[in-house]
Amino acid sequence: MLSSTPGIAILRGGFLRCSAGTSSVRVAGFGFGHGEGQSSRSSILDPRIRFSRSLSTLRSSDSRQGEYHIPSSRNQKIRPTLTSIDNLHLVIRHNSSSASSSSRSLPKLTTTTSSSSSSIDSTPTESSALTQTDSKETSKRSIISRITANLSLKPVAETHAKGTEEQSGSSSVLKLLELAKPESRNLGIAVGLLLVSSSVSMLVPLTIGKLIDFFSSNSTQFLGLSFPVAAGLLAVTFCIGATANAGRAIIMRTSGQRIIARVRNQAYLSTLRQEPEFADRSAGDIVSRLSVDTNILGDSVTSNLSDGLRALISATVGVAAMFWISAKLTLVMLCVVPPVSLGAVFYGRYLRKLSNLTQEAVGEMSKTAEEKLNAFKTVAAYNSQPLEATLFSKKVDQVFQLAKKEALMTGIFWGASGLTGNLAMLCLLGYGGHLVSISEITVGDLTSLLMYSAYVGGSVSGLTGFFTGLMRGVGAGSRVFWLLDRTSNIPLDKGIKLPHARNGAIRFENVKFRYPSRQEVVVLKGINMTIEPGTSVALVGSSGSGKSSIQQLISRFYDPEEGKVTFDGTDIREFAPESWRDRIGVVFQDPILFAGTVHENIAYGSPDATREDVEEAARAANCDFIWDLPQGFDTLIGRASLSGGQRQRVSIARALVRNPSILLLDEATSALDSTSENAVNAAIDDIIRQKNITVILAAHRLSSIARAERVVVLENGVVSEQGRYDVLSRKEGSRFRTLMAAQLLVEKSSAGIQEDQPQVDEGEADASSTATRNR
Numbered sequence: 001m002l003s004s005t006p007g008i009a010i011l012r013g014g015f016l017r018c019s020a021g022t023s024s025v026r027v028a029g030f031g032f033g034h035g036e037g038q039s040s041r042s043s044i045l046d047p048r049i050r051f052s053r054s055l056s057t058l059r060s061s062d063s064r065q066g067e068y069h070i071p072s073s074r075n076q077k078i079r080p081t082l083t084s085i086d087n088l089h090l091v092i093r094h095n096s097s098s099a100s101s102s103s104r105s106l107p108k109l110t111t112t113t114s115s116s117s118s119s120i121d122s123t124p125t126e127s128s129a130l131t132q133t134d135s136k137e138t139s140k141r142s143i144i145s146r147i148t149a150n151l152s153l154k155p156v157a158e159t160h161a162k163g164t165e166e167q168s169g170s171s172s173v174l175k176l177l178e179l180a181k182p183e184s185r186n187l188g189i190a191v192g193l194l195l196v197s198s199s200v201s202m203l204v205p206l207t208i209g210k211l212i213d214f215f216s217s218n219s220t221q222f223l224g225l226s227f228p229v230a231a232g233l234l235a236v237t238f239c240i241g242a243t244a245n246a247g248r249a250i251i252m253r254t255s256g257q258r259i260i261a262r263v264r265n266q267a268y269l270s271t272l273r274q275e276p277e278f279a280d281r282s283a284g285d286i287v288s289r290l291s292v293d294t295n296i297l298g299d300s301v302t303s304n305l306s307d308g309l310r311a312l313i314s315a316t317v318g319v320a321a322m323f324w325i326s327a328k329l330t331l332v333m334l335c336v337v338p339p340v341s342l343g344a345v346f347y348g349r350y351l352r353k354l355s356n357l358t359q360e361a362v363g364e365m366s367k368t369a370e371e372k373l374n375a376f377k378t379v380a381a382y383n384s385q386p387l388e389a390t391l392f393s394k395k396v397d398q399v400f401q402l403a404k405k406e407a408l409m410t411g412i413f414w415g416a417s418g419l420t421g422n423l424a425m426l427c428l429l430g431y432g433g434h435l436v437s438i439s440e441i442t443v444g445d446l447t448s449l450l451m452y453s454a455y456v457g458g459s460v461s462g463l464t465g466f467f468t469g470l471m472r473g474v475g476a477g478s479r480v481f482w483l484l485d486r487t488s489n490i491p492l493d494k495g496i497k498l499p500h501a502r503n504g505a506i507r508f509e510n511v512k513f514r515y516p517s518r519q520e521v522v523v524l525k526g527i528n529m530t531i532e533p534g535t536s537v538a539l540v541g542s543s544g545s546g547k548s549s550i551q552q553l554i555s556r557f558y559d560p561e562e563g564k565v566t567f568d569g570t571d572i573r574e575f576a577p578e579s580w581r582d583r584i585g586v587v588f589q590d591p592i593l594f595a596g597t598v599h600e601n602i603a604y605g606s607p608d609a610t611r612e613d614v615e616e617a618a619r620a621a622n623c624d625f626i627w628d629l630p631q632g633f634d635t636l637i638g639r640a641s642l643s644g645g646q647r648q649r650v651s652i653a654r655a656l657v658r659n660p661s662i663l664l665l666d667e668a669t670s671a672l673d674s675t676s677e678n679a680v681n682a683a684i685d686d687i688i689r690q691k692n693i694t695v696i697l698a699a700h701r702l703s704s705i706a707r708a709e710r711v712v713v714l715e716n717g718v719v720s721e722q723g724r725y726d727v728l729s730r731k732e733g734s735r736f737r738t739l740m741a742a743q744l745l746v747e748k749s750s751a752g753i754q755e756d757q758p759q760v761d762e763g764e765a766d767a768s769s770t771a772t773r774n775r
């Protein structure tokens with residue numbers, strides 16, 4: 001079942017077949033992200049790479065003997081070569097239950113000896129589920145369900161299987177059709193109208209041929225009727241055709257737009273439910289998927305489908321009519337179809353590939369522009385316009401190069417198919433003229449044939465356009481579906497609901513963490529600390545020591561790589577993130593305001609907050625300035641229409657209005673002047689004194705740190721010291737004193753030398769300021 005050789009693990013037996021000669025997988029060097037959701041396209045498609053990634057995770061996260069379940073959908077032959085693990089005891093089991101889905105859940109580590117596996121990534125069980133409903137969660141859920149219900153769509157997770165990488169062509173076509181399903185009634189009507197309008201337009205060549213024969217003969221009958229009656233009937237028929245055509249176009253376009261709207265809403269909802277890291281990494285690309293790709297996709301399932309159907313009907317009816325007029329001539333014409341169709345298939349495939357590349361390049365371009373436009377003032381202040389223009393133009397050039405390739409291919413294809421069509425027409429004229437001269441067909445028949453062949457030619461090129469459009473839609477679809485199908489690494493609604501009444505200590509137990517996007521840096525190397533409910537803790541440490549990271553782990557924007565964060569004794573991974581985050585108020589270092597009124601900004605995330613609640617929170621956060629604004633709380637503000645300090649205070653009010661039981665303040669007073677800082681600190685003091693909110697503040701300033709009951713000093717990824725502020729600041733040689741030396745000195749000198757102030761020697765102050773300069 002397993003083989004354990006220093007450096008090499010060979011898998012065989014009933015778990016995972018292996019054989020010599022299959023390609024080996026080097027574990028070292030694969031920089032995969034933490035968790036399944038970070039996998040690249042190839043890693044999902046290629047089980048060997050999934051396998052290697054899993055091993056690399058195992059290597060980095062657990063050096064104990066362990067049984068490691070690797071989800072694999074194929075019974076693959078694998079011979080992995082472990083380049084840097086010695087004496088690894090490995091059991092690899094082909095797990096049929098996980099094989100059925102392309103699971104993205106974090107892999108589990110279980111002990112080999114225990115039959116009842118003790119999972120590190122424990123999944124919440126039904127028995128531990130708490131039934132108390134949270135009204136805020138319910139209202140949020142109802143908003144989401146309203147969005148999806150209005151669009152007659154099931155929630156993302158139900159509609160699609162678990163996240164897959166970008167779709168293959170056939171599955172995208174199926175999904176494309178699935179998308180059009182809710183519109184099937186409308187589309188059915190449109191197809192009916194299309195049949196009517198196409199049939200009517202196919203009457204035109206026949207009528208013209210008959211007209212020529214009618215006028216070139218002495219007959220009094222046209223189409224078996226008197227000329228005026230026949231002409232009147234034809235006019236009515238053409239009117240019906242025109243009405244049907246208009247109806248078809250209206251219905252098709254409206255359905256298309258409805259499909260686009262539905263996909264956009266779904267894709268955006270799916271994006272919002274991803275873990276923050278995902279959006280940080282690919283915001284520009286997501287915007288491009290939501291705007292450009294959805295448009296292409298919508299066009300593909302409606303206008304393109306409609307044009308394709310019309311072309312198909314025209315071609316079929318046209319060919320039938322041609323056969324009816326002259327089978328010989330028609331056969332001559334049809335010689336052209338196979339080469340054109342073959343060309344269309346190759347061209348369509350090429351176009352699909354190109355379309356994917358183009359959309360990716362457009363995504364990159366949008367990302368670049370978006371990033372720089374968001375930092376417009378920085379660009380202007382550093383006169384970086386030329387540099388930015390150059391960077392953007394490089395991205396534009398990538399799009400242009402791809403468009404050029406497409407233009408070249410399109411030109412060649414259409415030129416060649418046009419030439420083939422014209423040559424066929426010449427053959428038709430020559431051979432048809434001969435048939436007229438031997439009276440096998442009339443001039444009118446030849447005219448009708450010529451017209452039908454032009455119609456059929458047009459239809460064939462329409463079908464080609466349909467095929468290439470479909471391929472383009474499939475390309476765009478795979479990008480949109482990828483977004484729709486992606487399952488978050490931290491699914492918002494998975495887990496138990498946390499009742500508001502429940503409170504307890506937050507405990508970090510040997511927490512190790514690194515950012516998925518920067519695997520080489522271990523930010524937290526084993527954090528252990530306990531924060532009792534209703535107490536306040538200041539996280540102190542040099543810049544980059546991990547203060548914000550700790551707060552992000554508490555918010556569950558990320559999960560630890562090892563160890564756990566518990567609340568009231570329960571791993572916070574067991575709580576549904578939505579329900580857990582409802583307990584938390586966060587004030588970020590760089591608070592963001594949205595376009596809207598001050599009231600809306602403070603009530604953001606608390607839809608039930610009344611004006612009184614908002615005003616109370618604003619008062620507590622010392623937002624006096626709001627009352628002086630022209631329209632008070634109804635004043636419209638935007639991203640940057642308040643000062644930094646005002647933004648920070650609004651942000652504190654936003655956190656307080658949630659009535660949180662945990663308040664995370666990340667440098668919450670860094671943008672405030674000393675008067676405002678004192679006022680906000682006084683507000684924080686009040687909160688701390690009330691003892692019903694656990695306050696965790698990351699701070700550099702002594703004035704903020706001193707408010708907290710306890711100080712936790714972070715150094716080199718671990719807690720190097722913790723204790724009460726007054727104790728640490730007085731303790732000779734404490735890490736805290738060394739870190740704060742410069743500030744303690746300033747404070748001492750500004751306050752005059754007081755007996756009760758901590759004594760800091762010059763050496764410490766120098767060391768600290770030198771360290772700061774060096775950094």
Ligand SMILES: Nc1ncnc2c1ncn2[C@@H]1O[C@H](COP(=O)(O)OP(=O)(O)OP(=O)(O)O)[C@@H](O)[C@H]1O
Pocket residue numbers: 515517518521523541542543544545546547548549550698
């Ligand atoms: N999103 C991210 N992706 C990758 N690395 C990150 C990310 N955010 C922070 N880091 C890195 O993690 C480390 C800890 O950062 P963190 O923001 O937690 O420090 P901090 O103590 O809060 O710093 P500061 O006091 O300057 O705010 C730093 O080395 C930083 O570069």
